[in-house]
Amino acid sequence: MVQSAANEAELLTFDSVTKRFGGVTALDSVNFGLRQGEIHALVGENGAGKSTLIKVLGGIHLPDSGTIRIFGQPANIRSVADANRYGIRIIHQELSLVPHLSIAENIYLGREPQGLAGLCRRKMTADAETLITDLGLHEIRSVGTAVSQLSIAHQQLVEIARALSCQARILVLDEPTSSLSEAETEALFVTLRRLRSQGAGIIYISHRLEEVMRLADRITVLRDGRSMGTQFTQQLNQRELIRWMVGRDIKDHFHRPAFKTGKPALTVDNLSSPTIHNVSFELHYGEVLGLAGLVGSGRTELARALFGIDPVHKGEIRIDGQTVSINSPGDALDKGIVLVPEDRKQEGLVMFQSVGFNLALPWVNEWISGWFPSRRKRREIIDRAINGFSIKVAHPEQSIDTLSGGNQQKALVGRWMERRPKILILDEPTRGVDVGAREELFAIIGSLVESGMAVLLISSDLSEVLHTSHRIALYRDGRILDTVNAADITEEQIMEQLVGAKVSEKG
Amino acid sequence: MRKVKQILPLALAMVVLLLLFNLWVPDFLKPENMLDLVQQISVNAILAFGMTLVILIGGIDLSVGALLALVGTTTVYILAKGQSDGQSLRWLMIAVLAGLGVAAGFGAFNGLCASKTKMPPFIITLAMMLVARGAALRFNEGRPMRIPDHETILLALGNGRLFGMVPIPVIVMLTLFALVAIVLHRTRFGQHLYAIGGNREAARFTGIPLVRNEILVYMACSVLTGMAGLIHTSQLYSAEPASGVMFELNAIAAAVVGGTSFTGGRGTIYGTLIGAIIIGILDKGLNQAGVHFSLQYIVKGLVILIAVYMDVRRR
Numbered sequence: 001m002v003q004s005a006a007n008e009a010e011l012l013t014f015d016s017v018t019k020r021f022g023g024v025t026a027l028d029s030v031n032f033g034l035r036q037g038e039i040h041a042l043v044g045e046n047g048a049g050k051s052t053l054i055k056v057l058g059g060i061h062l063p064d065s066g067t068i069r070i071f072g073q074p075a076n077i078r079s080v081a082d083a084n085r086y087g088i089r090i091i092h093q094e095l096s097l098v099p100h101l102s103i104a105e106n107i108y109l110g111r112e113p114q115g116l117a118g119l120c121r122r123k124m125t126a127d128a129e130t131l132i133t134d135l136g137l138h139e140i141r142s143v144g145t146a147v148s149q150l151s152i153a154h155q156q157l158v159e160i161a162r163a164l165s166c167q168a169r170i171l172v173l174d175e176p177t178s179s180l181s182e183a184e185t186e187a188l189f190v191t192l193r194r195l196r197s198q199g200a201g202i203i204y205i206s207h208r209l210e211e212v213m214r215l216a217d218r219i220t221v222l223r224d225g226r227s228m229g230t231q232f233t234q235q236l237n238q239r240e241l242i243r244w245m246v247g248r249d250i251k252d253h254f255h256r257p258a259f260k261t262g263k264p265a266l267t268v269d270n271l272s273s274p275t276i277h278n279v280s281f282e283l284h285y286g287e288v289l290g291l292a293g294l295v296g297s298g299r300t301e302l303a304r305a306l307f308g309i310d311p312v313h314k315g316e317i318r319i320d321g322q323t324v325s326i327n328s329p330g331d332a333l334d335k336g337i338v339l340v341p342e343d344r345k346q347e348g349l350v351m352f353q354s355v356g357f358n359l360a361l362p363w364v365n366e367w368i369s370g371w372f373p374s375r376r377k378r379r380e381i382i383d384r385a386i387n388g389f390s391i392k393v394a395h396p397e398q399s400i401d402t403l404s405g406g407n408q409q410k411a412l413v414g415r416w417m418e419r420r421p422k423i424l425i426l427d428e429p430t431r432g433v434d435v436g437a438r439e440e441l442f443a444i445i446g447s448l449v450e451s452g453m454a455v456l457l458i459s460s461d462l463s464e465v466l467h468t469s470h471r472i473a474l475y476r477d478g479r480i481l482d483t484v485n486a487a488d489i490t491e492e493q494i495m496e497q498l499v500g501a502k503v504s505e506k507g
Numbered sequence: 508m509r510k511v512k513q514i515l516p517l518a519l520a521m522v523v524l525l526l527l528f529n530l531w532v533p534d535f536l537k538p539e540n541m542l543d544l545v546q547q548i549s550v551n552a553i554l555a556f557g558m559t560l561v562i563l564i565g566g567i568d569l570s571v572g573a574l575l576a577l578v579g580t581t582t583v584y585i586l587a588k589g590q591s592d593g594q595s596l597r598w599l600m601i602a603v604l605a606g607l608g609v610a611a612g613f614g615a616f617n618g619l620c621a622s623k624t625k626m627p628p629f630i631i632t633l634a635m636m637l638v639a640r641g642a643a644l645r646f647n648e649g650r651p652m653r654i655p656d657h658e659t660i661l662l663a664l665g666n667g668r669l670f671g672m673v674p675i676p677v678i679v680m681l682t683l684f685a686l687v688a689i690v691l692h693r694t695r696f697g698q699h700l701y702a703i704g705g706n707r708e709a710a711r712f713t714g715i716p717l718v719r720n721e722i723l724v725y726m727a728c729s730v731l732t733g734m735a736g737l738i739h740t741s742q743l744y745s746a747e748p749a750s751g752v753m754f755e756l757n758a759i760a761a762a763v764v765g766g767t768s769f770t771g772g773r774g775t776i777y778g779t780l781i782g783a784i785i786i787g788i789l790d791k792g793l794n795q796a797g798v799h800f801s802l803q804y805i806v807k808g809l810v811i812l813i814a815v816y817m818d819v820r821r822r
Contacts, residue, residue, distance in 0.1 A: 307712075309711065309712075328714070328716065329711055329712060329713070329714040330714040330715075330716060332714070333713075333714040339712060341708070341712050343708075346706075346708055347706075347708035347709055347711075347712055348706075348708075348709050348712065349706065349709055350701070350702055350705030350706045350709055350710075350772065351705075351706065352705065352772065352773070353701070353705055353772070357701070361698070361702055361713050362713045362714065364695035364698045364699065365695055368693070368694060368695045368698065372693060373693055373694075
């Protein structure tokens, strides 16, 4: 199954490239080849070495041994500028645009065309317009628009436009669809396929295997810093790919906790704010209610309103049948609601602090009472979270940014279990979390639900919502369209509802 | 004991500096000279404690220097109003509380603006610096106001010595140090400050009340400034409306030399104390070595730069 015959048409070749960090071998004699006019997916669990490979290619890390070839010639990539000179452009998950500058200014950032009379704005505008039109961005009216006013999807296309304007031959996309809606993802794929037909070599990194299967021509799997080989996508199915990636058989991504009908935990009645409109639903103890909606449908806003971050104008929230008023996260926590936010790094964790600091933070009142903090109590709280959620740490006081995405997410959820909330709201809990950790996370959440917790699950991953929820609320433009039993609907039907409605609104 | 490890290099730098100056300046390390040194740094150290709290939550307070002058003028003005001859404990209390009250008011306002509006703390406190300076200059047409000789308690605050040896400002400074150390490193409030400075959104999601904490921090900084103002006034034997210029910058320097991260979330009060001492050693040492004052500025600037560079590199 390993196909490694050297191809003379290869645009980029990694020839047993090794990279070590201290005692850890991040890349172990990795071989990898990218052809012209190919979309080549790079998959592997977190920590498999994908990002190291990309950083070596992009000139951020220097390899310890091995050769990188471009068109068969050894390339000496020692800096980001070198990589750019070889036509390598990397589009990172976190976009690197200047929000207040216009589309055209961003595309030409750092290489603005300049004449005797200063910036040639006219040339910049004209060239940017051509690029944007070529990428099929017809919806953008003017390249003078500030980038901050664009959707994430459009911002990404601006990054791609920038890469193309630099004559990029090798385009690397790192998790490009993590914040895109399905429709935007489709649009991106169309663009990538066109670039492929124009001869570009595209390296595509994603956790979303369905996408990889659909888009990529070939797939290379990395595991523990080693390349496990390259295969044509047609020769694989998703189950085989997962087994290949993790090196074992994962029975299914998800498992739905057994459902015992409980009393209503949370009742929301006609809740309204500027972004949500007359939302009503009921969430029971022991139930997972999935909130399926496209990105930008206002799902996060609903979560924030329930948690007391954004103000509510109208409507009623009842917990255990009692009307409550929630004006701050403190109120929500008092009432037994916990929100695990969408963005781990921006909203969830204090990244440069220790695992222990982050785990013990919500419980400061428990371990500091009176003047003197109790190290013992603090340690007990931390240990319970680490053990209860099998968070993999060498030491509780190690910095939390050394943990993998999956373990960070486990910490973020696990720290609330010291005193179990009644209602747990999870906003995109598996973004950037690899298959193995995702399975673990859902197993734990499943057992919490089975012990009676009520969970509101927000996710862009429809198969995740479908397979872990008992009921699904279809959510669009700040409204609940319908609530259905998960057993009675398919992924395609959900999509139809969410997208179909959108199309009809436009017409 | 991670905190101890963090400030170990800094403490080492302080000792090296002391030894170097001892080679250069005869009798530099003599107890009398050292007591003098700690007395001279008391005001800046107290300001730096407050500044550390503010920087820790990602803020900044530029108004402390001007506020220090305003506290002095307010206190001495009221003191002069209240009595004719002889010291009255009651009027002293009223005057001091008025001074500290004005400080607390400024702090509350700074904190309110910083937490409730989107104005950057740099601008808010820059504006309040001008307001406080102007207010201080309203008194006595901007001329210094002498503290009457019979106000022995107030005069002792800056100039007295306990058992004829330990300067009282040093005792005040160390008491405030202990207080801030306990609040910062041993209370939930302190823990919350690290969380707010480390990641504001994350703090919000764990239910930490941001507005209340932020107001309290700015108030703490201002009240500490008030204490420093009383000491400073006492040391000058008069309230000088134009005093305290650039004091905020010295306080910021002490905090950052002490390892407080300018982006918030990192730093200790122990580090700040050592930072204030290092700056004090430079001031005093260079002075006693007879270095021209113009060169003193240059050396101090470069030392701050090096200290912060080392600190940033260590992370």
